[in-house]
Amino acid sequence: MPARHTELYDILEIPSDADEDAIKKAYRRLAVKYHPDKNPGNKEAEEKFKKISHAYEILGNREKRQMYDQYGEDAVNGGGGGGGFSGDPFDIFNQFFGGGGGGGFESFFGGGRRRDPNGPLEGADLRYNLGITLDEAFKGVTKKIEFNRSGLCPTCNGSGCADGTKPERCDRCKGSGQVGVSQGFFTMMHECPVCHGTGQKIAHKCAKCGGSGRVSVHRSIELHIPAGIDTGNRIRVTGEGEPGVRGGANGDLYILIQIRPDRRFQREDEDIYAEHHIPFPVAALGGVVTIPTVHGDAELTVPPGTQNGDVLTLKGKGMPVRQRPNVFGNHHVKLTIDVPRKLTDAQKEALRAYAAAFTQDNPGGAKDNGTGPNFTVNSSEADPGFFQKLKDKVGL
Ligand SMILES: [Zn+2]
Ligand SMILES: [Zn+2]
Secondary structure, three states: OOOOOOHHHHHOOOOOOOOHHHHHHHHHHHHHHHOOOOOOOOHHHHHHHHHHHHHHHHHOOHHHHHHHHHHOHHHHOOOOOOOOOOOOHHHHHHHHOOOHHHHHHHHHOOOOOOOOOOOOEOOOOEEEEEEEOHHHHHHOEEEEEEEEEEEEOOOOOOOOEOOOOOOEEOOOOOOOOEEEEEEOOEEEEEEOOOOOOOOEEOOOEOOOOOOOOEEEEEEEEEEEEOOOOOOOOEEEEOOOOOOOEOOOOOOOEEEEEEEOOOOOOEEEOOEEEEEEEEEHHHHHHOEEEEEEEOOEEEEEEEOOOOOOOOEEEEOOOOOEOOOOOOOEOOEEEEEEEEOOOOOOHHHHHHHHHHHHHHOOOOOOOOOOOOOOOOOOOOHHHHOHHHHHHHHHHHOO
16 A cells, blocks of 8 residues: 655645545635735745645645545646646635635735735724613713723824834834734734834834833713613714824724613613512502602502502603604513511401401302312413513513
8 A cells, every 4th residue: 555645734734534624724724824915025924825725726626636645746747747836826815715816815804904014004993891870771871981092102193213213114024014813714914013013113212102102091081872772782982992003093982881780670672671569459459559660650550350470561661762752662560469467456357357258159259168269370371471581580
C-alpha cells in the first residue's frame, strides 16, 4: 500500500480523512486570514495564501483529490509540473465567496472594508444601560446621564504628536490600523492594538495624551425618555460614541432601557397584571373596591358571586401605547378572596346563621351529605394558559 500524500492537508491544517465540508471550512478560514488585502505588504502571508488556494483547488475537487491521495501532486498537475500553480488564487477565492471582482470579499468582512487604509474611520458605538422605574416609563421622564468616554486630545487635536512633529507608519499593522483576529472559521478585522487604529507610530509623543491622541472626557447629557418605553428599547444619541480616526465621524451612544421590577405591577407590552385581595362579603354580594393602577387609584366593580382567582379587567388603565397619544393598554387584576382569621362573637353568630341557611335545600350551598361543600369551579381555571401566565407574572 503506497504512503498517502498529506502535504496539502497539512497546508489546510486538516486530517487526510477530512470530509468535504471540513475542507471548505478550512479553506474559508485560512484564505480570509492570509488574504493579501488584509495583510498589505506581507510577502509571507501572500505566499501562504497561494499555497492555501492551491491546496483547496485540489482537495476541494473530488477527482483531483483522489488522484492526489494515490499518486501525489505531480499526477494532478499533469505529471511534470513540479508543484506549479495551475489556478489563480484570487479566482479561486472569488469563486468560493461568490463575488465577482472581490464583492463577496467585502460583504464577508462586514461590508465595511476600507478602500483607503489611511482614510477616515468612524468611531465605535457605545452602550449605556439605564434602569428606570415603571412609573417613569408610564409618564416619560428626562434623565441626566453622566459618563466618561474618550475624546480627541485638545493639545494635539488627536494626532498624538508633540508640537512640530509628525507620525510615522505603525510596524504592527503596516499602517492599515487593523489586524486580523481568528474567530472560529472567520477572521475578523480588529483595531490594531499597537496604534489603536491610527496606523501610525508616534516618535515624539504629545505630553497631554501620551501619544494616544485621546483623553478621557466627562459627558453629561439630558435624555428624554418617552412615555410607554419598555425594557429592551434603545435610544440613540448621535455622535456620543468614541471619536473617529483621521477625521472620521464619532460613533453613537445607545441607551438601553431596563425597567426595574415593580412591587405591585407586572407589565406585558401595554398591559398590566396585578393582584388584589377582597373580603369574602364583597366577593359574595358584589361591591366596589379601590385598586392601585399605573394611572393611580381606580374603582373596580366586583360582581356578586366573584370567585377566588377570578380576573377582572379595567380597560384603558394600562401603559401608554407608544406613538399613539391617549391610547392605553388594560389593567388585569386577579382577585384573592380573604377568609377572616379573627371574628367577633357577633360575626361568628352571623356566619353560623349564614351556614345554617345552606342546609335548607339551597342550591348554591353545601348539603351535609358527606360529599363536602358544593363549590363551583374557579372560573379562571377554564383558561389554564391565562391562569398560568398570571401565576407567572403576578406571583411576585
Ligand atoms: Zn495629545
Ligand atoms: Zn498599528
